[in-house]
Amino acid sequence: MIKLAITTGEPAGIGPELSAQLPFEQLFHQYPDLHLTLIGDQAWLEQQAKVPLTTFEQRLSIHHVPLTEAATHGQLNTKNAQYVLDTLTHAAKGCMNDVYQGMVTAPVQKSVINDAGIPFSGHTEFLEELTGAKKVVMMLATQGLKVALVTTHLPLRDVADSITPSLLTEIIHVTHQDLQGYFGIENPHIYVCGLNPHAGEGGHLGMEEIEIIEPTLHQLRSEGIQLTGPLPADTLFTDKYLKHADAVLAMYHDQGLPVLKYKGFGNAANITLGLPIIRTSVDHGTALDLAGKGIADQGSLLTAIDYGYKMAAARAKRQRA
Numbered sequence: 001m002i003k004l005a006i007t008t009g010e011p012a013g014i015g016p017e018l019s020a021q022l023p024f025e026q027l028f029h030q031y032p033d034l035h036l037t038l039i040g041d042q043a044w045l046e047q048q049a050k051v052p053l054t055t056f057e058q059r060l061s062i063h064h065v066p067l068t069e070a071a072t073h074g075q076l077n078t079k080n081a082q083y084v085l086d087t088l089t090h091a092a093k094g095c096m097n098d099v100y101q102g103m104v105t106a107p108v109q110k111s112v113i114n115d116a117g118i119p120f121s122g123h124t125e126f127l128e129e130l131t132g133a134k135k136v137v138m139m140l141a142t143q144g145l146k147v148a149l150v151t152t153h154l155p156l157r158d159v160a161d162s163i164t165p166s167l168l169t170e171i172i173h174v175t176h177q178d179l180q181g182y183f184g185i186e187n188p189h190i191y192v193c194g195l196n197p198h199a200g201e202g203g204h205l206g207m208e209e210i211e212i213i214e215p216t217l218h219q220l221r222s223e224g225i226q227l228t229g230p231l232p233a234d235t236l237f238t239d240k241y242l243k244h245a246d247a248v249l250a251m252y253h254d255q256g257l258p259v260l261k262y263k264g265f266g267n268a269a270n271i272t273l274g275l276p277i278i279r280t281s282v283d284h285g286t287a288l289d290l291a292g293k294g295i296a297d298q299g300s301l302l303t304a305i306d307y308g309y310k311m312a313a314a315r316a317k318r319q320r321a
């Protein structure tokens with residue numbers, strides 16, 4: 001059995017309804033050994049389900065984490081911030097203890113957690129700390145494109161200073177290793193974006209390519225890692241390069257993710273590489289404007305479940321070998 005935990009996310013957003021309204025019958029048919037546990041407030045989830053969740057009791061459980069205050073669609077409440085983190089902690093610890101073979105996260109509202117006085121950048125950073133991982137990488141994947149990021153939830157002002165040879169080396173090592181381990185790519189070819197326009201224009205538009213990125217890639221190539229770049233990011237995302245790329249490494253969030261989401265929004269998943277556990281997520285946020293209306297698209301949650309299931313199956317196969 002592959003047991004996946006689904007954290008149902010910000011209670012005022014679309015996460016609870018997307019999770020409770022999953023096409024369970026179809027999913028359990030498609031993945032005959034899949035078991036799902038929805039993690040969140042039981043009454044809030046049952047209220048949003050279309051069929052009684054007990055219908056699938058052999059394959060579907062709810063792990064009840066009580067809301068602090070009743071939730072209302074579209075209305076954030078700082079009192080429920082800790083609830084959201086409790087669902088994540090339960091799932092992550094369950095994965096570390098092999099109760100679950102992976103966790104799939106519905107969206108959380110980062111701002112309300114911070115407004116509650118709890119510093120929180122995102123699941124990626126939260127899980128890195130909770131699991132004690134040395135370095136994690138945010139990678140979003142859709143059919144035909146995987147984009148990994150060197151920096152994640154960082155103000156643009158701080159990005160350039162944070163790109164160092166050691167960070168770049170760690171990020172590339174983790175990406176390379178997990179593309180091999182979870183995606184069965186024997187010798188991944190990673191295409192790397194420059195940081196500056198035109199990859200620095202020979203030093204006239206920034207020195208990071210010459211001083212940091214090129215020497216680091218040169219060093220890593222000597223270890224046998226296939227790397228192309230740094231290439232100008234505006235033309236890297238074209239077929240000429242993408243047809244040879246197993247993944248693209250972007251230097252910052254909005255260099256890589258708009259391209260990925262333009263190609264695959266609704267059919268993409270966010271995957272945290274480098275964790276000791278498997279974690280996949282949706283490609284969208286809490287969409288407070290849609291919450292409770294029953295019109296939010298389920299595609300990305302299904303994609304995240306698919307990646308989570310396949311990664312867990314790949315790891316189980318590796319462990320048996």
Ligand SMILES: NC(=O)c1ccc[n+]([C@@H]2O[C@H](COP(=O)([O-])OP(=O)(O)OC[C@H]3O[C@@H](n4cnc5c(N)ncnc54)[C@H](O)[C@@H]3O)[C@@H](O)[C@H]2O)c1
Nearest residue numbers: 106107108109110111281282284285286287289290296297
């Ligand atoms: N995995 C996550 O936890 C995650 C991912 C992205 C954003 N967020 C958080 O979500 C909050 C809101 O972020 P945002 O407004 O930038 O992005 P958003 O994805 O919530 O909304 C952007 C636009 O996409 C639409 N949209 C989103 N999901 C949709 C779906 N399933 N079906 C149809 N339309 C959908 C929304 O209606 C909106 O127009 C922020 O706090 C952000 O940090 C969380």
Ligand SMILES: N[C@H](C(=O)O)[C@H](O)COP(=O)(O)O
Nearest residue numbers: 122123124125270281283284
């Ligand atoms: N950067 C993600 C995106 O834009 O889709 C999103 O904020 C989620 O990040 P976490 O998985 O770290 O919460």
